[in-house]
Amino acid sequence: MTDTSFAYVRNEMLGEQPAPSTSKGLVGWLRQNLFSDIPNSIMTIVGILFLAWFLPPIFNFLVTHAVFPWSVDNTVEACRTEEAGACWIYVVDRFNFFIYGFYPSESYWRVNICFLLGIVTLVPLLWPDLPHKGLSAIGFFVVMPVATFFLLNGGVFGLTEVPTEKWGGLTITLIIATVGIVASLPIGIVLALGRRSHMPFVKYVCIAFIELWRAVPLITVLFMASIMLPLFLPEGTTIDKLLRALVGVSLFSAAYMAEVVRGGLQALPKGQYEAADALGLNYFKAMYLVILPQALKHVIPGIVNSFISLFKDTSLVSIVGLFDLLNTVQATTAQVEWKSPHQATTGYLFAAAMFWVFCFGMSRYSMYMERRLNTGHKE
Amino acid sequence: MAKSQEQLQQTRSATSLIYDPKFRSYAFQILLLIGLVAFGWWIFNNTVTNLQAQNKTTGFDFLGNTSGFNIGFTLMEYDRSSTYFDVFKVGILNTLLVSVIGIVLATVLGFIIGVARLSSNWIIARLATVYIEVFRNIPLLLQLFFWYFAVLKTMPSVKNSIEFVTGSVYLNNRGLYVPDPQPNDSFVWVQLAIVAVIIGGYFLNRWSVRRFEQTGQRFPFVPAFIGMLVVIPAIVWMVTGAQIALDYPVLERFNFAGGIQIPPEFVALLFGLVIYTAAFIAETVRAGILAVSDGQTEAAQSLGLKNSDRLNLVIIPQAMRVIIPPLTSQYLNLTKNSSLAVAIGYPDIVNVFMGTALNQSGKAVEVIFMTMMVYLTLSLLTSVVMNIYNARIALTER
Numbered sequence: 045m046t047d048t049s050f051a052y053v054r055n056e057m058l059g060e061q062p063a064p065s066t067s068k069g070l071v072g073w074l075r076q077n078l079f080s081d082i083p084n085s086i087m088t089i090v091g092i093l094f095l096a097w098f099l100p101p102i103f104n105f106l107v108t109h110a111v112f113p114w115s116v117d118n119t120v121e122a123c124r125t126e127e128a129g130a131c132w133i134y135v136v137d138r139f140n141f142f143i144y145g146f147y148p149s150e151s152y153w154r155v156n157i158c159f160l161l162g163i164v165t166l167v168p169l170l171w172p173d174l175p176h177k178g179l180s181a182i183g184f185f186v187v188m189p190v191a192t193f194f195l196l197n198g199g200v201f202g203l204t205e206v207p208t209e210k211w212g213g214l215t216i217t218l219i220i221a222t223v224g225i226v227a228s229l230p231i232g233i234v235l236a237l238g239r240r241s242h243m244p245f246v247k248y249v250c251i252a253f254i255e256l257w258r259a260v261p262l263i264t265v266l267f268m269a270s271i272m273l274p275l276f277l278p279e280g281t282t283i284d285k286l287l288r289a290l291v292g293v294s295l296f297s298a299a300y301m302a303e304v305v306r307g308g309l310q311a312l313p314k315g316q317y318e319a320a321d322a323l324g325l326n327y328f329k330a331m332y333l334v335i336l337p338q339a340l341k342h343v344i345p346g347i348v349n350s351f352i353s354l355f356k357d358t359s360l361v362s363i364v365g366l367f368d369l370l371n372t373v374q375a376t377t378a379q380v381e382w383k384s385p386h387q388a389t390t391g392y393l394f395a396a397a398m399f400w401v402f403c404f405g406m407s408r409y410s411m412y413m414e415r416r417l418n419t420g421h422k423e
Numbered sequence: 424m425a426k427s428q429e430q431l432q433q434t435r436s437a438t439s440l441i442y443d444p445k446f447r448s449y450a451f452q453i454l455l456l457i458g459l460v461a462f463g464w465w466i467f468n469n470t471v472t473n474l475q476a477q478n479k480t481t482g483f484d485f486l487g488n489t490s491g492f493n494i495g496f497t498l499m500e501y502d503r504s505s506t507y508f509d510v511f512k513v514g515i516l517n518t519l520l521v522s523v524i525g526i527v528l529a530t531v532l533g534f535i536i537g538v539a540r541l542s543s544n545w546i547i548a549r550l551a552t553v554y555i556e557v558f559r560n561i562p563l564l565l566q567l568f569f570w571y572f573a574v575l576k577t578m579p580s581v582k583n584s585i586e587f588v589t590g591s592v593y594l595n596n597r598g599l600y601v602p603d604p605q606p607n608d609s610f611v612w613v614q615l616a617i618v619a620v621i622i623g624g625y626f627l628n629r630w631s632v633r634r635f636e637q638t639g640q641r642f643p644f645v646p647a648f649i650g651m652l653v654v655i656p657a658i659v660w661m662v663t664g665a666q667i668a669l670d671y672p673v674l675e676r677f678n679f680a681g682g683i684q685i686p687p688e689f690v691a692l693l694f695g696l697v698i699y700t701a702a703f704i705a706e707t708v709r710a711g712i713l714a715v716s717d718g719q720t721e722a723a724q725s726l727g728l729k730n731s732d733r734l735n736l737v738i739i740p741q742a743m744r745v746i747i748p749p750l751t752s753q754y755l756n757l758t759k760n761s762s763l764a765v766a767i768g769y770p771d772i773v774n775v776f777m778g779t780a781l782n783q784s785g786k787a788v789e790v791i792f793m794t795m796m797v798y799l800t801l802s803l804l805t806s807v808v809m810n811i812y813n814a815r816i817a818l819t820e821r
Contacts, residue, residue, distance in 0.1 A: 077545035084544050091546035245452040249459065259802035260795045261759035267777055268795075271787045275473045276466045352560070359562040363766055370565055377572065389573040396561045396569070403560035 105129040105386075106393075123384035130390045134382040141376065142394070145212015145367045151204070155215050158192045162218070170409065172416060185226050192219070208286040212367035214398065216286070220293055220358040220368065225351055227294035232301025233340075237331065239302065240309055250302070257299035262357050265292045270364045289361045297354045304346040308339035341417065348410035352403050359399070370395055470788065485784045486511070492779055494770045496686050510780045514772030515797055521689065521771065522758040522801075525696040529757060530750075532697060533704025540709050551705065559702040564763050566699055571691035571767040578687075581678055591671055599685040600672035610665040616656040624648045688769035692761065700757045707753060711746035712738070744816055751809035755802055762798075772797055 062068075066075055078088040109129030111122045113136050123131035135142075144155055165188040168180035196215075199205035211219070238250035257265070269292030273283055312335060320330035340347070362371030373395040377388040440446055474481060486508040493503050498516040501509055540551035558566070576596055579585060584595040593600040606613075631642035659665075672682030715738050723733040764771040765778055772794055781790040 077543065080543065087542070087544050087547050091544070091550055094550070095546075243448045243452050246455060249455065256795075256799065259755075259799045261762040261773070261798060263762045263765060263773055264777065264791065264794055264798065267773070268791050271781070272791060275470045275787065278469050279472050279476055356560075356562040359564045360763070362564070363763075370562065370568070374568060374572075385577070388577075389569070392565060392569045392573055396565055399562055399565060400557070400560045404556065407556075407560065 120382055120384060123382070123386070128384065129386065130393065131382065131384050131386055132390065134376075134384070134387055135390060135394045137382070138372075138376050138379075138391075141213060142369060142372050142398075143214045145215060145372055146210040147206060147212065147215065148204075148210065151198075151206060154195045154198070154203070158195055158215075159218075161188055161191055161195075162222070172413070189222065189226055208284050211286065213372045214369045216361075216366060217355075217358050217369040219286075220290060220361060221351075221355045223290050224293045224297050224354045224358070227290075228297040228301045228350075228354070229347070231294065231298035233305050233336065235298060235302035236305035236309060239306055254299045254302050257296050258303070262293070262296050262360050263363060265296045266360060266364045268292065285364075286366060289364060289366055293354070293358065293361070297350065297357075300350050300353070301347065304343050304350055305339065307346060308341075308343035309335065311342050312339055344417065345410040345414045348406055348413070352406045352410075355402055355406070356399065369398060474788075479785055481786075481788065483789055485786050485789070488784070490780065490783070492783070494775055496689060496770055507776075507780050507784060511772070511776050511793065513770065514774070514776040517769070517775075518758070518761055518764075518771040518773075518797075521692055521696065521761050521764070521769070525693055525700065525757050525761065526754050528693070528697045529700040529704055529753075532701035533753075534708050536701060537705035537708025537712070540705060541712055555702045555705050558698055559706070563695060563699045563760055564766055567691060567695040567763055567767055570694045571687065575687040575691050581674070584674070584679075591669070593672055593674075593679065596687065597678070597684070598687045599690055600679050600682045601685065602672065603670040603681065603683045605668045605670050607666050607668070609663040610667065612663045613656050613660050613665050616659040617652070620648075620651050620655050624651065686769070688764070688767050691767055692764050692769045695763075696757055696760060699760070700753055703753050703756070704750065707746055707749045708742075710749075711742040711744075714745040715741045740816065744813075747809065747813050747816065751805065751813075754809075755805055758801055758805070759798065 063072075065071055079085045106129065109127055110132055111118060111128060111130070112132050115122065115133075118133050120131075120133070122128060123134065140149065140152070144152055147155060165180065165183040168174045169177070169184050174180070194200055195203070196211065196219075197206060197208070235250050235254055238246050239254065241247050241250070266289060269288045270285065273288050273291065274281070277283060316334060316338065317330070320334040323330075323334075325333065358368060359370040361368050362374065367375070373391040376382070377391045379387075487506050489504055490507050490510050491503050494501055494510070494513055496517065497513045498520060499509075499513060501513050536551045536554055539547050540555065542548045542551070575598075578594060578596040581595050581597060584593040584600075586593055591602050627648065628644055631644045634640055634642060670681045672679040672684075719737055719741060720733065723737040728736065761771055762773040765774040768774065777790055777794045781787060784790070
């Protein structure tokens with residue numbers, strides 16, 4: 045009975061075996077992610093065939109057959125040949141126009157300083173670990189716009205005056221985007237607070253304003269700003285074309301911002317409002333010290349998202365005749381000196397890449413903030 | 424002592440009026456009202472003065488005047504002797520045409536890409552991600568320029584048209600030429616049959632759902648409905664002898680004759696809108712599907728539901744609740760974005776009415792007001808319809 049020495053029972057542990065080769069390493073990964081079953085395998089093959097059909101021509105167009113400044117034959121003639129790809133030399137040649145528009149070339153340094161100023165004031169605001177957020181906010185929202193205006197416009201400190209008609213290219217795109225952001229955030233907050241006000245008249249005025257702007261396309265707003273704004277002002281007032289567009293873009297994006305902020309206000313538990321009241325804070329103090337800091341933190345991703353759409357929407361000012369990045373590209377796509385089959389495509393690809401870099405950067409930043417804020421809530 | 428108490432009371436009553444929330448709220452609202460009315464009056468006054476200075480009259484009488492310009496693509500009778508009001512109608516119809524087709528196509532493409540992004544297949548998921556990240560981060564206007572100027576305008580000339588289906592579909596730099604179906608008179612019976620099947624299908628669906636809820640017996644509604652939709656009109660077709668003659672586009676000396684010519688502006692606008700909006704719809708769909716927790720899938724599996732039932736009865740109804748509100752705003756965005764047609768010359772309402780008609784008639788205030796009202800109406804209508812739908816599928820909490 046006590047004899048347990050059955051010959052067929054193993055009484056020492058087997059050593060660990062490596063996982064089967066089909067479930068680890070490259071093969072395992074392939075089996076799991078690409079060929080797990082028959083439909084999956086078919087999709088994989090279709091996907092690979094699509095890439096094989098799609099990528100080589102694109103690569104050839106962008107690189108192999110493209111004409112670069114350092115190509116052997118880097119004249120416009122090379123772009124005009126049958127098999128030529130993207131005509132990058134045209135983009136390089138017109139690059140200053142795309143960035144500065146008609147700005148006088150001897151004053152490019154003023155625009156460059158503005159770009160630098162923008163970066164210097166923006167980084168401390170976006171970097172979450174840096175202290176003194178209030179100070180950096182003043183830097184970006186007050187100091188930078190004022191300094192940029194005087195630098196670009198000139199007429200003071202011995203700088204020659206450059207009228208806004210000469211501004212253009214990426215410069216004006218960034219100006220419109222920045223002004224839109226700087227103006228729309230405070231207006232949007234006021235509108236959102238107004239929409240949640242207990243005073244019926246204030247509430248309905250805000251609702252009407254927000255819904256009206258949100259219902260119409262930006263292009264009609266810009267048309268209205270450029271055609272009707274001069275009519276609305278006293279006789280004889282002339283109003284700058286850029287300013288008209290800025291007013292239109294700011295009011296338009298303020299309405300969208302208001303809805304984003306309202307989302308944040310609604311997400312706050314009622315207890316926060318009651319706690320602020322119980323502390324005896326008046327309305328403005330309650331909003332400034334208790335409600336808004338929490339509400340805005342909740343909706344930072346939403347705010348950045350509406351900045352992204354604002355940035356893309358700046359391209360619409362080209363329809364009302366401002367020379368933004370898109371319009372400068374569009375204006376050169378038919379230039380005779382660079383006439384070649386792929387001139388327009390190359391120009392659009394360049395503009396698309398510029399816009400894409402800005403928008404993609406912003407969306408990555410918003411995702412980064414979202415992750416950061418999320419962990420904050422779970423703790 | 425008595426005096427000081429009296430003083431105290433006085434200050435109290437004085438402060439209590441200022442600090443009375445009711446009084447403050449009324450005072451503030453009245454101030455706002457006065458401010459708004461004054462501002463409105465100031466603008467109104469300025470506008471009237473400015474218009475008088477430019478010798479312009481106001482009013483909507485101009486709508487009856489002859490427009491005197493042609494529109495390349497119209498859905499209704501229109502020529503240069505038509506009125507400005509006809510221009511208005513042509514514009515609205517063209518806007519609606521591109522919006523409706525765009526919404527349908529963008530929904531289909533967006534759902535496919537949204538699901539593809541969640542696919543367990545690595546390549547498919549990556550392709551969908553790349554699609555979304557590329558197209559939603561580039562301005563729509565730029566994409567429209569690309570499709571119009573860089574793709575469609577560089578198509579071959581009429582002589583060298585690209586032929587798709589031999590002898591019927593042609594693509595060249597003047598647009599896309601497709602056969603024009605010309606049904607004969609008895610074809611109306613086939614159309615009636617289709618309408619009848621759809622109405623019948625609605626009642627069949629109600630009956631099958633009721634029977635399923637009462638007895639648990641299933642009725643294969645979708646295959647049955649599709650079968651009916653094919654078979655019944657086909658029988659009617661054969662019985663009545665209805666015919667569709669296709670009017671093929673034929674290359675003549677300078678251009679194609681016959682067929683339907685779809686202008687490149689329309690194709691470019693539709694392409695741009697669909698591709699751009701689909702990227703956003705895909706993200707909406709993905710968020711909606713991810714919002715349904717894994718527990719729901721597991722619960723459905725432990726109930727023993729088969730895969731299709733799990734999707735149709737558990738996952739999709741819950742995901743749709745999350746998807747519908749942002750989907751509505753994407754539909755509205757597409758409709759509003761169709762106004763970018765003005766940049767590539769598709770005759771939508773902004774282009775022909777707010778552009779050409781405004782410039783010719785000079786009635787800036789009226790024209791812009793009417794255009795904005797059109798978008799406002801479209802916007803409110805879509806919101807109302809989608810809100811009704813949303814209320815129907817919303818979670819009924821007990």
